[in-house]
Amino acid sequence: MLKGFKRLFAFPAALGLVHSSLAEEQGAERWGVNMRQGVTEVAQSTYDLHMLIFWICVAIGVLVFGVMFYSMWRHRKSRGYKAAQFHESTIVELVWTIIPTLILIGMAVPATKTLYDIYDTEEADIDIMVTGYQWKWKYDYLGSDVSFFSNLSTPRTQIDNRQPKSEHYLLEVDEPLVIPVNKKVRFLLTANDVIHSWWVPELAVKKDAIPGFINEAWARVDEPGIYRGQCAELCGKDHGFMPIVVKAVPEAEYNAWLSERAEAAAKMKALTEKTFTFDELFARGEQVYNRTCAACHQPNGQGVPGAFPAIAGSKIATGPLEGHLNIVIYGSKVNPAMQAFGQQLSEVDLAAVITYQRNAFGNDMGDTVQPVDILNFKNQQ
């Protein structure tokens, strides 16, 4: 029995040692026990509120548990203590009803004030539409042409433990949301499929993104920096793999970035006219596939039996082109998990990924799809 106990305690200790050497470089953030103070005024007052309630609870806890431990120590039968027989006191009951009520009122006042601040979404300097997709975020800078998806950029090899994990494992994206500091940024949140929740702890913004609804939230960030968050509402298989990265930069830098992005968007439009070679499309298509399709259909195109169909040898990918274009652009009528990618991807990417799917994983259709074919297909519908 004793030997068993020793082993029980040796086991976790050994594992703990192994683990701590693995994540040594994480020093600063490890063993974090409290809410972060944040970088907005609202985040700071939320943090203050959190600490206030916390200390009130600690004080009540010390009092209640103090009395309890005192009697557990003193009023034991083994110490020969004789039990008193009192069992009622209306005055005492009234006292411990009224005092907590007063404490609660004291807590409700600052909470109400902070809540009003959080709900004040009027007069924003910048509006950004945030749309949740399974399993990525889309950002539209309203009033400009800038619009992009933000995907997890942690490689699959790290998740599958085939490569050491990077510093910001699961909290890194290909394209962060860029916002200027000291400006009131309003987020308009919605979702394309199921409910998601957009949460950046340092901004103290957590708001559900709900299909068919538009929610509002706002933040005015004081300090430039990179702030990381995650989707907070269970949204399906890859709920844990759709992080949020917000990059707050000085205003001039933000403006430069925005016009650069607007130019790039214009260039992308021009690319639609171009005719690509098969190799160009195949190479680009592989990237798009791994970024967009592989989460469900798997990197090897085999899908997940019962949940997500295979691309390899599939009736659609090796059938008439029309059907293939239709399901990728407009989504599946029977299985909502297959989204409509017509608006999510550019014409170039759509052409590339369809070309790729028809010629990879042993599919050998030999055809190429040009961006202009996509445009024509969309226009004839």
Place this chain on the structure above:
Amino acid sequence: MAHGPQSGFKRWLFTTNHKDIGSMYLWFSFAMFLLGGCMALVIRAELFEPGLQIVQPEFFNQMTTMHGLIMVFGAVMPAFVGLANWMIPMMIGAPDMALPRMNNWSFWILPFAFAMLFSTLFMEGGAPNFGWTFYAPLSTEYAPPSTTFFIFSIHIMGASSIMGAINIIATILNMRAPGMTLMKMPLFVWTWLITAYLLIAVMPVLAGVVTMMLMDIHFGTSFFNAAGGGDPVLFQHVFWFFGHPEVYIMILPAFGIVSTIIPTFARKPLFGYSSMVYATASIAFLSFIVWAHHMFTVGMPIAGELFFMYATMLIAVPTGVKVFNWVTTMFRGAMTFETPMLFAVAFVILFTIGGFSGLMLAIAPADFQYHDTYFVVAHFHYVLVPGAIFSITAGVYYWLPKWTGNMYNETMGKVHFWLAFIGLNLTFFPMHFVGLAGMPRRIPDYALQFADFNQISSIGAFLFGAAQIVFLFNVVRTVMGGKKATDEVWDNPQGLEWTVPSPAPYHTFSTPPAVR
């Protein structure tokens, strides 16, 4: 004179005896507790380290969903019904439950409901994977085909609960021994009476919401589909109108058990009996007007947020009264710490900690940071594991000698307690930290800074699991034999159940006892 039990399996299949049915409920719930616990261990094993090691996200989500559903509907609720079956007739001096045939039926449909729920794990597309709260449209348009079976099993569980609740109300209101006025009833009876009303009020709401899902999935309606003019948030309002009273269904009987055990081992009457009754009733009432505090981030108008925040904070008042009453009952008693008392004292301490985090969660602006993080997971496990599970365990140890006529092994009981107590705190306390530091709930993999505390949680979970094996072993040994228990078992315990012999005869109180 009444006859004895039938022999063989017929005794269990056809029984209308409240003690037999109570035992079946308790064994069933313990089996479900182990099953749901194994699922929790799959979750904790996967979360032992960052990265995906043991299961894939699809299966991980099925585990979190099934763990929640099985623990809520399969472990906690049937266990309380089992205790009610055993104890309520004996506590009020009744010969049996008021509706014995329905009692048999309400138990026997449960194994079928759970067999069906469990079978979804083997269906194409897997088991339900949308969390035990099954928010639409993830649980409708985007759900696996097995959802239909899930809905049907929820319907059966709901029917079982409603029948159980009707039976309990009918028994308590009609079958009390002469002289047992309402305000003389043991608190376990009182809390169950109120719980039964909660069940009757909200189980139909749950049935309604899953039926709406069924219609959306199969019959082309759009209750929760925004594209068809429906409202995904409506789902949450209806679900939580059931869900919040539901969490009190899982805690009020626990209050009753603890209020029974503490006076026995403090050798002092319960302090503030009538205020306990009123506090329970107030909590039950408040449970109907606080549901949207589970939904602070859905974007309600500020008036709604404020109402639900204030109403939720108010719950702290009657709950505080209860805790203060328990502590005052212990104050200046002559305490001993046998296993039931250890569990009851741990209940008071740990439930209070869960109450504190509940109060923090009630503050809407702060909740925006806590919502859907591990802080919430820590909170509800602190109220449910030490709350419901510890109180049920305490109740089993407390009444086991009465049921079996044998004393359980006290040393083994204490080993069970300390293993469970340490395991529980190792598992759930660090969850407060990772939650505040920013770890969302229901994720199969996490950022590196959460690794250390998750590792501790996982170790604690396996310890807690191991503790239950000790429990099972102890109970089985006690059922088989052991030191004979006296009729009173404890040192002058209060209540009619202690006036009958140990083990309690198959039929008790065929003639009503005299109540002072």
